[in-house]
Amino acid sequence: MSAQVSLSCDRIERYLGEEEERVHALRGVSLEIEIGSVHAIVGPSGCGKSSLLYILGLLDTPNAGHVSIETETVSHLTDDELAQKRNKFIGFIFQFHFLMEDFTAQENVMIPMRKLGELSDARMRDRAAELLDGVGLGDKLRRPSRHLSGGEQQRVAIARALANDPRVILADEPTGNLDTANSERAFELLQNLVHERGKALLLATHNPAIAEACDWIHEMKDGRIIDSQVRNRLS
Ligand SMILES: Nc1ncnc2c1ncn2[C@@H]1O[C@H](COP(=O)(O)OP(=O)(O)OP(=O)(O)O)[C@@H](O)[C@H]1O
Numbered sequence: 001m002s003a004q005v006s007l008s009c010d011r012i013e014r015y016l017g018e019e020e021e022r023v024h025a026l027r028g029v030s031l032e033i034e035i036g037s038v039h040a041i042v043g044p045s046g047c048g049k050s051s052l053l054y055i056l057g058l059l060d061t062p063n064a065g066h067v068s069i070e071t072e073t074v075s076h077l078t079d080d081e082l083a084q085k086r087n088k089f090i091g092f093i094f095q096f097h098f099l100m101e102d103f104t105a106q107e108n109v110m111i112p113m114r115k116l117g118e119l120s121d122a123r124m125r126d127r128a129a130e131l132l133d134g135v136g137l138g139d140k141l142r143r144p145s146r147h148l149s150g151g152e153q154q155r156v157a158i159a160r161a162l163a164n165d166p167r168v169i170l171a172d173e174p175t176g177n178l179d180t181a182n183s184e185r186a187f188e189l190l191q192n193l194v195h196e197r198g199k200a201l202l203l204a205t206h207n208p209a210i211a212e213a214c215d216w217i218h219e220m221k222d223g224r225i226i227d228s229q230v231r232n233r234l235s
């Protein structure tokens with residue numbers, strides 16, 4: 001039996017910018033991400049990794065092609081419905097983390113939970129504390145995020161992405177601002193979630209060691225996936 005496909009895209013085309021600045025950023029990209037697998041996207045700066053993640057994360061819409069969550073194509077959904085799907089189903093870790101800098105670490109992690117509105121305030125607080133503990137920030141829950149280091153802010157952003165227990169995690173250079181020990185720790189945390197809790201992870205990375213530890217590596221160049229390789233066969 002083949003693995004359950006969780007998120008996929010089919011022949012995505014994306015143009016960005018206006019007139020003479022217009023760039024054909026994605027040129028027919030198709031990809032399938034199954035539950036229980038970790039996928040890396042690698043490729044030179046400007047090849048389209050972030051553009052693709054934004055489309056898969058329902059933060060941007062393609063000019064052609066479509067995105068499906070499980071078996072449902074999302075092209076026909078309204079903006080509100082897309083926002084709802086995104087908040088519940090997808091955890092997004094941005095290349096630039098976009099925290100609310102006056103909010104504490106804990107409040108930042110609670111933002112997606114508040115939007116979803118399924119937990120009491122006390123449960124949101126406990127869950128945020130637990131997630132922050134998981135990224136090594138258990139002692140900095142009440143620190144405003146502007147008083148955290150770049151690497152600590154990135155870890156808050158990782159915890160925030162996991163707030164609503166999403167099935168798919170999309171991560172754009174999630175360990176870009178972290179030192180070696182913390183980037184290994186952050187990657188292992190994400191990898192364990194995938195393998196033990198039945199999630200799927202797609203991450204863009206310039207770190208070859210992280211890419212090698214993924215189950216799949218997709219190589220992008222000039223808006224296309226030019227090679228996809230399985231690294232670690234899952235049993
Ligand atoms: N809003 C925009 N308007 C015009 N062009 C854009 C816009 N956003 C991205 N691009 C262009 O689209 C192409 C793909 O950009 P993208 O950010 O996806 O690259 P990337 O692979 O994520 O690079 P990096 O490794 O540096 O993060 C680049 O040529 C970039 O300049």
Ligand SMILES: [Mg+2]
Nearest residue numbers: 049050095172
């Ligand atoms: Mg990028």
